[in-house]
Amino acid sequence: MKDIDLVIEICGSAGEGTISAGEILSRFMSGQGFEIMSFDSYPAEIRGFGKCVAHTRLSSNCIYSPGKLVDVLISLNDGHSISQLSTLKKGGILVYDSAPLKPHGEDKSVLGWAEPGTVTYGVPLTMLANRAAGNSRGRNMVALGAVVALFHMDGQSFTQSIQARYAKKKQVIIDANVNSFLEGFNWTKKHIEKTDSISFDGVIMPAGREKLIINGNQLVVRAALDANLKFYAGYPITPATKIMEILSKELPKNGGTLLQTEDEIAAIGAVIGAGFGGVRAMTATSGPGFALMTEFTGLSVMAEVPAVIINSQRGGPSTGIPTKTEQSDFNAAVLGGTGDCPRIVLAPIDTFSCYQATVLGLYLAEKYQTLVVILLDFFLSNSIRNIDIPVKPSQVFLDSNIAPTKAELENYQRYKVTPNGISPRAIPGTPGGIFFSTGLEHDEFGKPDYSDKGHLKMTQKRFDKHSFVLEEAPAPQISDFTGDMADIGVISWGSSAGAAQEAVMLARKDGIDAVSFSSMILSPFPEKALVAFADKCKKILVPELNYSGQFANFAVHIIKRPVERLNYITGRPMASEDILEKMRQM
Amino acid sequence: MPHYDHYVIIGNGPAGNHTAAILRENDGDAKITIISDENIFFYYKPKLTEYIAGGLTKAELMVPGLSFYREKKIRLRLGQKVDKIDPERKIVFLNHMEKIYYTKLVIASGSGARVLPSMRSYADCLKHITTYNQVMEYKEQIQTAGEFFIFGGDLVGFKFIKMLCKMHKQVTLLIYPNAFWPFNLTEKMQEIIVKNLSRQGADVLVNDDISQIIKKEDTYIVKTVKGVEQQVDLVFSFNGLIPSVEFAKGCGLDIDHGILVNETMQTNVPDIYACGSCAQIYNPKINSYTTSIGWANAVVQGKVTAMNLLGTHRVIESVDYKYFDLEGVEIKTTWWEDIEESSFI
Numbered sequence: 001m002k003d004i005d006l007v008i009e010i011c012g013s014a015g016e017g018t019i020s021a022g023e024i025l026s027r028f029m030s031g032q033g034f035e036i037m038s039f040d041s042y043p044a045e046i047r048g049f050g051k052c053v054a055h056t057r058l059s060s061n062c063i064y065s066p067g068k069l070v071d072v073l074i075s076l077n078d079g080h081s082i083s084q085l086s087t088l089k090k091g092g093i094l095v096y097d098s099a100p101l102k103p104h105g106e107d108k109s110v111l112g113w114a115e116p117g118t119v120t121y122g123v124p125l126t127m128l129a130n131r132a133a134g135n136s137r138g139r140n141m142v143a144l145g146a147v148v149a150l151f152h153m154d155g156q157s158f159t160q161s162i163q164a165r166y167a168k169k170k171q172v173i174i175d176a177n178v179n180s181f182l183e184g185f186n187w188t189k190k191h192i193e194k195t196d197s198i199s200f201d202g203v204i205m206p207a208g209r210e211k212l213i214i215n216g217n218q219l220v221v222r223a224a225l226d227a228n229l230k231f232y233a234g235y236p237i238t239p240a241t242k243i244m245e246i247l248s249k250e251l252p253k254n255g256g257t258l259l260q261t262e263d264e265i266a267a268i269g270a271v272i273g274a275g276f277g278g279v280r281a282m283t284a285t286s287g288p289g290f291a292l293m294t295e296f297t298g299l300s301v302m303a304e305v306p307a308v309i310i311n312s313q314r315g316g317p318s319t320g321i322p323t324k325t326e327q328s329d330f331n332a333a334v335l336g337g338t339g340d341c342p343r344i345v346l347a348p349i350d351t352f353s354c355y356q357a358t359v360l361g362l363y364l365a366e367k368y369q370t371l372v373v374i375l376l377d378f379f380l381s382n383s384i385r386n387i388d389i390p391v392k393p394s395q396v397f398l399d400s401n402i403a404p405t406k407a408e409l410e411n412y413q414r415y416k417v418t419p420n421g422i423s424p425r426a427i428p429g430t431p432g433g434i435f436f437s438t439g440l441e442h443d444e445f446g447k448p449d450y451s452d453k454g455h456l457k458m459t460q461k462r463f464d465k466h467s468f469v470l471e472e473a474p475a476p477q478i479s480d481f482t483g484d485m486a487d488i489g490v491i492s493w494g495s496s497a498g499a500a501q502e503a504v505m506l507a508r509k510d511g512i513d514a515v516s517f518s519s520m521i522l523s524p525f526p527e528k529a530l531v532a533f534a535d536k537c538k539k540i541l542v543p544e545l546n547y548s549g550q551f552a553n554f555a556v557h558i559i560k561r562p563v564e565r566l567n568y569i570t571g572r573p574m575a576s577e578d579i580l581e582k583m584r585q586m
Numbered sequence: 587m588p589h590y591d592h593y594v595i596i597g598n599g600p601a602g603n604h605t606a607a608i609l610r611e612n613d614g615d616a617k618i619t620i621i622s623d624e625n626i627f628f629y630y631k632p633k634l635t636e637y638i639a640g641g642l643t644k645a646e647l648m649v650p651g652l653s654f655y656r657e658k659k660i661r662l663r664l665g666q667k668v669d670k671i672d673p674e675r676k677i678v679f680l681n682h683m684e685k686i687y688y689t690k691l692v693i694a695s696g697s698g699a700r701v702l703p704s705m706r707s708y709a710d711c712l713k714h715i716t717t718y719n720q721v722m723e724y725k726e727q728i729q730t731a732g733e734f735f736i737f738g739g740d741l742v743g744f745k746f747i748k749m750l751c752k753m754h755k756q757v758t759l760l761i762y763p764n765a766f767w768p769f770n771l772t773e774k775m776q777e778i779i780v781k782n783l784s785r786q787g788a789d790v791l792v793n794d795d796i797s798q799i800i801k802k803e804d805t806y807i808v809k810t811v812k813g814v815e816q817q818v819d820l821v822f823s824f825n826g827l828i829p830s831v832e833f834a835k836g837c838g839l840d841i842d843h844g845i846l847v848n849e850t851m852q853t854n855v856p857d858i859y860a861c862g863s864c865a866q867i868y869n870p871k872i873n874s875y876t877t878s879i880g881w882a883n884a885v886v887q888g889k890v891t892a893m894n895l896l897g898t899h900r901v902i903e904s905v906d907y908k909y910f911d912l913e914g915v916e917i918k919t920t921w922w923e924d925i926e927e928s929s930f931i
């Protein structure tokens with residue numbers, strides 16, 4: 001069977017159905033057994049203007065990154081699509097509206113700017129949508145119909161996908177969408193002479209397991225509920241808002257409580273309060289909110305109270321670029337704050353691991369009585385994948401508090417120094433488990449203690465816990481070495497890891513002996529594994545989505561040698577093509 | 587505010603490209619746009635017959651110098667068809683409903699296949715070789731087909747027949763003397779041609795005419811007035827070329843077969859010029875307008891057009907006479923030459 005690996009983008013204006021068209025396409029492809037990764041970019045404004053792009057990569061093989069360049073660009077809006085042409089591959093395909101209501105002014109049509117060599121298909125989107133439903137709203141469906149016909153996809157199944165998408169709507173809406181789709185499909189079959197070679201004819205994917213079509217934010221919610229989350233406090237902020245929005249409906253159904261606070265400071269305060277009370281609690285925010293939480297993160301560490309913060313990074317600093325992706329909160333998450341403040345930081349490397357990281361985060365926070373920061377980013381929060389349904393966590397992960405024994409409650413030392421640094425934690429209300437809890441430095445009973453020896457002892461205790469955390473975290477993902485030494489080792493983290501892994505695979509095909517390393521846990525960091533990896537690489541490359549190379553700087557301290565860096569702050573996810581290009585130059 | 591010209595050139599063939607090259611050489615500031623309804627870079631049309639036979643790669647079909655457009659800041663709009671012109675407002679309307687404003691317009695839209703009026707009802711059965719797109723449509727079919735019926739003749743047709751014979755295809759040619767437009771085929775010439783083509787393996791019919799073409803599944807049955815009946819895979823018509831000027835009709839431009847221009851390539855409408863095989867040029871010697879097909883003519887006309895647009899008065903002169911061999915007949919012409927890779931831009 002021939003392989004399919006395509007990137008399709010639909011570009012329109014907010015309110016033109018761009019994102020829903022992309023969603024229908026992705027769901028249909030997933031239903032057909034293809035891997036999908038889709039990613040939408042949209043303006044901060046709600047509706048009516050601003051460019052929207054629904055980006056979908058679909059493949060008969062495993063997908064690691066969204067794909068930088070596009071094979072097919074579907075333009076629902078000429079003005080916005082002109083700038084999007086720069087992402088179209090050489091010789092790519094442009095589908096455009098050949099009969100808009102009004103003529104375009106000079107240089108205002110997307111076709112006018114198509115690079116010579118682009119395969120262009122004009123479809124009268126507006127005219128056909130009007131014919132189907134009496135208005136032009138269904139242009140997005142007409143465009144989908146055209147694409148399905150052009151690439152010989154299964155029109156009937158696609159119609160069912162549209163029906164399923166609008167199943168909860170009135171019949172007239174379902175009909176308008178289906179009819180618009182069919183107009184585009186039939187018109188294209190009849191009028192377009194195909195000159196490209198993309199065809200799904202004869203491509204039948206084996207029926208696989210049932211898939212979950214989901215994005216990182218949704219998966220965080222699913223994981224949190226599966227991992228016994230009972231309290232959430234938060235303040236809405238892009239790109240994390242969706243987590244709160246879904247939890248506001250789902251958490252009460254699961255016996256939990258959601259509190260919308262007046263700001264992020266109150267939110268983390270409430271989470272720490274709930275954690276202190278023995279309830280699994282978390283909050284989700286983005287850079288600006290995370291900055292506000294800093295003081296309380298110190299309290300979580302000092303008072304040894306479990307707290308989980310999801311920080312979905314966006315372009316920063318400050319309000320920055322709210323709807324663009326970046327990995328620039330590494331320093332803030334791993335090193336930020338005041339005092340010697342050890343915390344656990346996890347960074348999922350793909351959509352699926354958003355689930356693992358959330359379950360693990362809630363578990364580790366409770367067990368190690370500390371702060372856990374989970375670093376997502378705009379891309380991970382919003383990109384949609386079709387994944388195997390995650391297996392629910394076992395009982396061990398649902399209740400990880402190490403409670404004091406009866407004997408320990410006799411003369412209860414809340415902050416007792418133990419071999420692994422974890423002091424048995426009494427939940428308030430436990431008979432005999434009364435203790436002081438404060439942000440001040442304290443002794444083993446929790447009473448304020450400012451002595452130099454006491455401060456050293458307790459600081460050491462809080463750090464000691466970390467060495468045990470590593471044993472419970474997933475081991476770093478390291479690709480196989482083909483020999484003793486590789487030419488290039490690519491070290492990555494978070495959402496850039498997929499692109500790095502893909503780039504390494506492509507590089508190997510190119511004859512470059514490359515290997516990859518990525519770790520979901522960033523703090524504590526698996527330093528030994530990194531050093532061992534680096535020792536077997538002639539050169540090291542660190543690609544990441546920030547300007548200053550935050551993770552590269554961190555890695556240099558561990559491996560004690562210079563690294564090559566690849567830093568982008570374009571607002572787009574890391575591209576394997578760019579990493580590969582950099583490797584070729586090294 | 588400085589004023590820059592916007593030269594809009596309709597046509598990406600030798601006439602259009604050479605106009606653009608000279609314009610840019612002499613006017614660094616002007617905006618220059620070339621529009622072509624074909625979605626392919628500048629290519630050697632004369633090599634299409636060889637390409638269709640598989641004797642050339644696509645790269646060999648292309649005129650070298652692709653970086654030219656970017657370097658020279660010439661905007662190339664490919665796959666965009668001109669629908670009409672509004673000379674009053676100086677607008678060119680594109681099929682995808684975009685308007686382009688020009689200060690000076692050059693029409694270099696070339697020519698397409700001439701379909702004989704008697705054959706219009708069979709238009710769906712007939713194939714032509716005048717553009718790359720057409721060639722792409724039948725390239726594979728030509729490779730697999732065994733039997734061909736060709737009627738007409740013309741110079742492109744002969745090139746094609748030669749190619750087919752080399753590919754060991756079964757070819758029947760029905761010669762239409764008037765297909766040799768614009769020169770007359772004498773009895774003597776015809777005799778020599780028939781002899782030559784027969785030697786190469788083609789069946790040649792003369793003094794006959796097609797009475798019917800019937801499509802039967804994937805084949806065609808061609809019947810002639812004299813009772814010949816043949817079942818073939820493909821039927822080709824080669825009856826000369828006709829200027830492609832549909833879009834220019836009705837806008838006030840004087841048009842006969844082609845767009846009428848004076849010796850400086852100017853049309854009757856201010857700021858509109860025409861050149862190449864879409865133009866009919868006034869010839870004071872015969873006090874009439876003639877069309878000059880052929881690559882070399884298109885190049886020269888493009889250059890002269892550009893010079894006149896730039897204000898340097900130039901009168902078009904015919905390119906030198908050349909002799910070439912048409913199946914054993916020596917033909918002297920100014921409008922046809924064997925194209926070598928000589929016409930870089």
Ligand SMILES: Cc1cc2nc3c(=O)[nH]c(=O)nc-3n(C[C@H](O)[C@H](O)[C@H](O)COP(=O)(O)OP(=O)(O)OC[C@H]3O[C@@H](n4cnc5c(N)ncnc54)[C@H](O)[C@@H]3O)c2cc1C
Binds near residue numbers: 597598602884
């Ligand atoms: C198969 C074949 C073989 C030939 N062999 C020879 C040979 O051996 N020797 C020789 O001297 N000559 C030969 N010729 C003739 C020669 O190719 C032409 O005379 C020459 O190409 C004419 O150049 P031109 O620039 O005037 O037009 P063309 O090369 O025909 O170019 C016309 C351009 O105008 C564009 N155009 C037309 N209408 C529109 C529209 N409405 N909107 C936008 N764009 C439009 C077309 O897309 C094209 O880009 C041959 C021709 C053919 C078809």
